[in-house]
Amino acid sequence: MIRDITLGQYFPGNSALHNADPRTKILMAILFIAATFTASGTLSFIILFLSALVLFIVSRISLITVLKGLKPILFILIFTTFFQILFSRSGELLFEWWIIKIYDSGLISAAKMIVRIIVLVVSTSVLLSYTTSPIVLTDGIEGLLKPLAKIKVPVHDFALIMSLALRFIPTLLEETEKIIAAQKSRGANFSSGSLMKRARALISIFIPLLASAIRHALDLSEAMICRGYRGGDGRTKLRQMKIRFSDIVWLLASALMFAAVIILNKYGLSDLFGLFGA
Amino acid sequence: MENVIELQNVSFAYRDSEGNLHPALNNINLTFEKGSYTAILGHNGSGKSTLAKLLNLVITSEDGKIDGSIKVFGKEINGTLTEDEEYEIRRRVGMVHQNPDDQIVATTVEEDVAFGPENLGVEPPVIRATVDEALAAVGMTGYEKFAPHRLSGGQKQRVAIAGVLAMHPECVIFDESTAMLDPEGREAVLKTVDELHKSGEVTVITITHYMNEATDADRVIVLNKGEVFMTGTPEEIFTQVDKLRSVSLGVPQVTELFYRLKNEGVYEGKLPLHTKEGALALNELIKNKRG
Structure with a gap:
């Protein structure tokens, strides 16, 4: 039923991320995007992945939802992984069969690419879509x-x-349904004929819809004037945004994550082991 | 009694894009008393909506030529007003429109009701209290977080009324506010209007072409071709069935029934306006016939 459509992919809830200020979440999303694009070292990618994991756990969004969100990019994921693995020609040769040669650098860069894309999609959708209306x-x-x-x-x-x-x-949307029904009842045919014919049939939906949208706009502007609307100056708001202590913690943590990603770019996995060895 | 609105020799003609004038109202003289309940009737093109829109400056001299004097709360509005004065008039004379969808601006009920006070720059805690109060007044408490598209037409229209009430108007004009509603929604909106009037603080003007809705008013004004055709109490108006018919208006169904009974010579007495009144009269009539 068209009445039940959800706008975006918002899941109402009461988690720490749901309650965070939207401005905090937008800034966090920007930091996450910046971090995913600057990350290059293996350690940075581990930090990135763990940070995204924290967001996911705190938001209490179900794993299935997140996986469903990744579905549209599955093709890109497989495609890029495939090319990264097949066309890398440096590092140690791990496997060779016919013309296929797989090097370790190919596997590593494929893994990084996967983490990059997954973190990008998961962090932005958890922050800006799943937990924010x-x-x-x-x-x-x-x-x-x-x-x-x-x-x-x-x-x-x-x-x-x-x-x-x-x-x-x-x-x-409701009006579109009505228009489609009205046009169908007058013999409009949207589902057969050549592509050109079907495209032309759609005009009989778009034109009335456009006309109705303009009518709505005119009436709405009149109603808004009646209710004292005169632009943003001097306007107050029922819903107040408030930066709380937890928002500052979120922002600092994200900034630290970004800093860590940049600093750790210089070091590889071996440096980590070296650190423990010393 | 104090007059909220006074119209003297008011005429109005719309100006089209080529500058030609199209008369809509002609020499209107009317007054609206504080706390009164007036119904304005008229078929399409009678000028009833134009009249209403003149009163809260939705139509101004930019839209056409206004003659005569329109005094709202003692202030002449046919002339130059500052922007602040214009908005103050619009706040004091609230208007509920026909299509509920085109009046709701926000994605939740409470934010929509808050839209007016927000525009006025009211402090947030006060807005909260105002919104709760306005929703209670229209019986929509508990729907604060609802999205407008999940409400029925009647509920949406009550939210729209709450949105107007939240600005604390002194006069509310209902411009065919029930025309797009189902009977149930219409009933609920009319009940809200009635309660609003009974609270005594608000002057109510309803514009309608449903005769039944005019029977509860203190006074009925019939417009025809931009002129005041009849004015009087609902009883005075609706008992003149032939005169109303001459301007293609009907009378409430029950009045119509007794008018016909009277023509047939079966019924004598005054024409009832309300269904219950009619039912009692009918009962009496049947008893008499038997006896």
Whole structure:
């Protein structure tokens, strides 16, 4: 049923990550993205992987959900792994058969690539999607970009447009269903004929939908004026964002993780063993 | 009694993109008393929505030519107003529109009700209290976290009313607010309107083409072709069945029934407006026939 659609992939909950400020989570996501792209040493990748694991455990999102989230990128994962392994031509030769030669460096860079992609997807989706509702995320973006308002960037307007778009997705979906039903009942055919014919049939959905969206926009703007809307200046908010002590801890921990990734890039796995040996 | 709104010789003509004028209202003289409940009736094109939109500055001199004097809370609004004055008028004269979907701006009920107070710059803790109060007034307590698309039409419209009440208006205009609702939703909204009026603090103006909704009002105004065609109490208006028909308006079903009975010579007496009143009269009639 169209009424039950979820916006984004938000799973309501009460974990430490759910309760963190959206601005904190956006900044954390940026740190994680930066860390995944700067990581190169084996140790850095281990740190990265463990950090993402911590996020996943704290969020109390089920493993199945996370795996489902990885499904769309499965193809890319397999594809890149395959090429990394087959076309690396340095290091120790581990296996040779016909034209296939597998070197240890190929295996290592494939493993790094896998960790990189998995950490990137898991950390950003846990932080920005699974534990943060779209509307709260919009608030967070607005909060972070607020300084830009000083140089006349219409931050509030963009945030409002975003939240109105989110608000109207279910309404427009419902209308789309009605339009499809109405056009079908007049003999429109969306499921047979040549590709061109089917594409043309879709116009009979898009045009009424567009017209209705414009009508909504006109009525909505009138209603907003009636309710005293006059832009972001002097506006207060029911939902207040508050940076708490735990937010600072999260940010510091993520920053440390990023720093550790950069520092450890210089050292390999052997250095770690050397450290213990000394 | 204090007058909330006074209209004197008000005429209005829409201006189209080519600058041509299309008259919508012609020489309207009306007053609305504080705390009163007025129903404005008229079929499509009678100018009833235009009239309502003039009162809270949704239509201004930018949209067309306004003549005459419109005084809202003693302030002449047909003239130049500062932006602050305009917004203050809109706060004091709240408006509930026809389509509930086009009035709800937020993704949860409580945030939507908070939209008005937020625009006014009210402090967050006060907004919280205002929102709770407004939701209680329309009987929607407990739905704070609901997404609007999970509510029925009647519930959405009650949320929209709460959104208007949260701005503490002194007058609320319902612009065909029940037209898109199912009978159940309509019933719930009408009950809310009635309670609002009975609280005595708010002046209520409802614009409708459902005759049944006008029977509870203190006063009914019938508009036709941009002019005031009739004004009076619901009884005075709805007993003039022929006159209403001449401007293609009907009367409440029960009134229609007794009007026909009267024409047939079966019934004598005054035409009832409410179903219950009608049922009693019918009962009496049958008893008399038997006896």
